[in-house]
Amino acid sequence: xxxxxxxxxxxxxxxxxxxxxxxxxxxxxxxxxxxxxxxxxxxxxxxxxxxxxxxxxxxxxxxxxxxxxxxxxxxxxxxxxxxxxxxxxxxxxxxxxxxxxxxxxxxxxxxxxxxxxxxxxxxxxxxxxxxxxxxxxxxxxxxxxxxxxxxxxxxxxxxxxxxxxxxxxxxxxxxxxxxxxxx
Amino acid sequence: xxxxxxxxxxxxxxxxxxxxxxxxxxxxxxxxxxxxxxxxxxxxxxxxxxxxxxxxxxxxxxxxxxxxxxxxxxxxxxxxxxxxxxxxxxxxxxxxxxxxxxxxxxxxxxxxxxxxxxxxxxxxxxxxxxxxxxxxxxxxxxxxxxxxxxxxxxxxxxxxxxxxxxxxxxxxxxxxxxxxxxxxxxxxxxxxxxxxxxxxxxxxxxxxxxxxxxxxxxxxxxxxxxxxxxxxxxxxxxxxxxxxxxxxxxxxxxxxxxxxxxxxxxxxxxxxxxxxxxxxxxxxxxxxxxxxxxxxxxxxxxxxxxxxxxxxxxxxxxxxxxxxxxxxxxxxxxxxxxxxxxxxxxxxxxxxxxxxxxxxxxxxxxxxxxxxxxxxxxxxxxxxxxxxxxxxxxxxxxxxxxxxxxxxxxxxxxxxxxxxxxxxxxxxxxxxxxxxxxxxxxxxxxxxxxxxxxxxxxxxxxxxxxxxxxxxxxxxxxxxxxxxxxxxxxxxxxx
Numbered sequence: 001x002x003x004x005x006x007x008x009x010x011x012x013x014x015x016x017x018x019x020x021x022x023x024x025x026x027x028x029x030x031x032x033x034x035x036x037x038x039x040x041x042x043x044x045x046x047x048x049x050x051x052x053x054x055x056x057x058x059x060x061x062x063x064x065x066x067x068x069x070x071x072x073x074x075x076x077x078x079x080x081x082x083x084x085x086x087x088x089x090x091x092x093x094x095x096x097x098x099x100x101x102x103x104x105x106x107x108x109x110x111x112x113x114x115x116x117x118x119x120x121x122x123x124x125x126x127x128x129x130x131x132x133x134x135x136x137x138x139x140x141x142x143x144x145x146x147x148x149x150x151x152x153x154x155x156x157x158x159x160x161x162x163x164x165x166x167x168x169x170x171x172x173x174x175x176x177x178x179x180x181x182x183x
Numbered sequence: 184x185x186x187x188x189x190x191x192x193x194x195x196x197x198x199x200x201x202x203x204x205x206x207x208x209x210x211x212x213x214x215x216x217x218x219x220x221x222x223x224x225x226x227x228x229x230x231x232x233x234x235x236x237x238x239x240x241x242x243x244x245x246x247x248x249x250x251x252x253x254x255x256x257x258x259x260x261x262x263x264x265x266x267x268x269x270x271x272x273x274x275x276x277x278x279x280x281x282x283x284x285x286x287x288x289x290x291x292x293x294x295x296x297x298x299x300x301x302x303x304x305x306x307x308x309x310x311x312x313x314x315x316x317x318x319x320x321x322x323x324x325x326x327x328x329x330x331x332x333x334x335x336x337x338x339x340x341x342x343x344x345x346x347x348x349x350x351x352x353x354x355x356x357x358x359x360x361x362x363x364x365x366x367x368x369x370x371x372x373x374x375x376x377x378x379x380x381x382x383x384x385x386x387x388x389x390x391x392x393x394x395x396x397x398x399x400x401x402x403x404x405x406x407x408x409x410x411x412x413x414x415x416x417x418x419x420x421x422x423x424x425x426x427x428x429x430x431x432x433x434x435x436x437x438x439x440x441x442x443x444x445x446x447x448x449x450x451x452x453x454x455x456x457x458x459x460x461x462x463x464x465x466x467x468x469x470x471x472x473x474x475x476x477x478x479x480x481x482x483x484x485x486x487x488x489x490x491x492x493x494x495x496x497x498x499x500x501x502x503x504x505x506x507x508x509x510x511x512x513x514x515x516x517x518x519x520x521x522x523x524x525x526x527x528x529x530x531x532x533x534x535x536x537x538x539x540x541x542x543x544x545x546x547x548x549x550x551x552x553x554x555x556x557x558x559x560x561x562x563x564x565x566x567x568x569x570x571x572x573x574x575x576x577x578x579x580x581x582x583x584x585x586x587x588x589x590x591x592x593x594x595x596x597x598x599x600x601x602x603x604x605x606x607x608x609x610x611x612x613x614x615x616x617x618x619x620x621x622x623x624x625x626x627x628x629x630x631x632x633x634x635x636x637x638x639x640x641x642x643x644x645x646x647x648x649x650x651x652x653x654x655x656x657x658x659x660x661x662x663x664x665x666x667x668x669x670x671x672x673x674x675x676x677x678x
Contacts, residue, residue: 036355039357039360040354040355048360074359074361076364076365077250078248078249078250078251078364079250079363080249080250080251080463081463081464081466082250082332082361082362082364083363084464084465085361085466102465102468103336106340106485107336107340107341107485108337108340109337110333110468110470111468112468116558117587117589117630119586119628121589123471123552123555124337124471124472124482124552125482125485125552126552126600130629130632137623137627138551139490140490141490141491141493141494161361162360162361163336163361165340165342165353166344167349167350
């Protein structure tokens, strides 16, 4: 056996070692990536939206906009108060409602309702919305995010469970300022 | 003394690093680089060490749980002896680190130190800057208060605008559908394990290259960098007029670092720790979230960009800036180093500094935000009510109650979102005012549905009184000679 044969055999063995480790790494990468991507998979799987009660209808008088909050369905015991999510409920005429996310459609800051001027105002970058949630002024490109709602047994339910952000399909399909004027 | 020497010899016989360390410490550097301009890098390093130590001390108490983090910070501030001081050191250390890293970068840029053969040192430095900013942002999140909570919402809203994969990025960033415990846990992992680990590795590479390639020679006008000759010229320079780094140059580094540490400690004692502000309870919405100092400029940019430009600017802007920084040493790898022969470089730094400075300044008082309580806390100054008719005073009441002052100032008090109205009657006629109030426009909401005709009449009659003495009221030039009610008379037109 010559010296070069010996070398090439050792090289082959080393390459096999590298290959073997590579295969193990690739196999291990699958569960690791699934673990890391689990928050994304959660959305694809069971979905994040569910019907949540905001309480009795009589808390929301006709013609007024009131503050409400609910407990997010996806919480862990150590989430503390962060699992409580706020929203604005507008009782348009006693029969129809509008439920707006607390998050400004610009960058998610909490909008406040001013019944005197009938405006929602955002404290961060100066966005303002009319009482029906449509954009009034400032940097937002669209109106407030609006939850689907239903009324059952005298209670108001909304379909929620996820922080609304401008990129979500659910929200981008909703009509905005251009087609809906102040009610 | 002899014992110490013996222990040293024993260790070195096994470790065999003594020779390398001695050579590194005493490697020759060009004489004029032993300068007070060359101390920022070492100071950033020293503050980084301070951050590691104070960070570990904070981790002894801090609880990275959404339900308990805020409480554990209260304990640190009030319950643990000198806990407030360690928090303050860490917080001020963070501000100083960002500031010194930026100064270091400016100095390196103006002294042409990024040119051949130190391109990779610059590139590693760019990543060190990004990591430093990453530490500052994730650290702000760990101070899990209202600002942190809504700041995360802001980050999520920006991330969601990435085409196609935006929502998936949001879920990855938040660790779930909402900002909650999982979000804090992953920012804790980033702040305490991932980014510091990378920082240590990158700092090591950065320092290794400084030692291997030599510190940048003092830029002389006319001493031009050429790839073919530079390395040889540098070696001749250090041979001819080099001094050993230790102790000829290092004493200035040590002095400056000590001064910075004293400054951090002084700020910590005098100003105390940062926050935490209110509890991270998203149902408490009486809050005006603000980012930390070094992100205020970004906060201002997000307020001032036109809505249609915002998403492209947010998504493309950082890519362009990063590409520019990374390509800089390749595009301008040769040529003059001296700032005296590089006017565009100096002007760029001035432009960037003035821009960031002014945006930060605007971020400190946010003229674009409505002053949410101006309508209820600041009454209309009496001089605007003096000698006014009942209708005009009724208009002043409408002005106050409809919260016009949240956006419009009178006598310099009130919001700055819209123009100050002290002299609005000089600029606008009655018809223009009615139109503006009812239809809005130019970033003002329309109040047509929120004001009765009587309220509009009263409001506009009040606005028509707002002009300084001696200045004429605005006139409708298309309608000269027509009946234009004098300010002070009741307005007859109904909207």
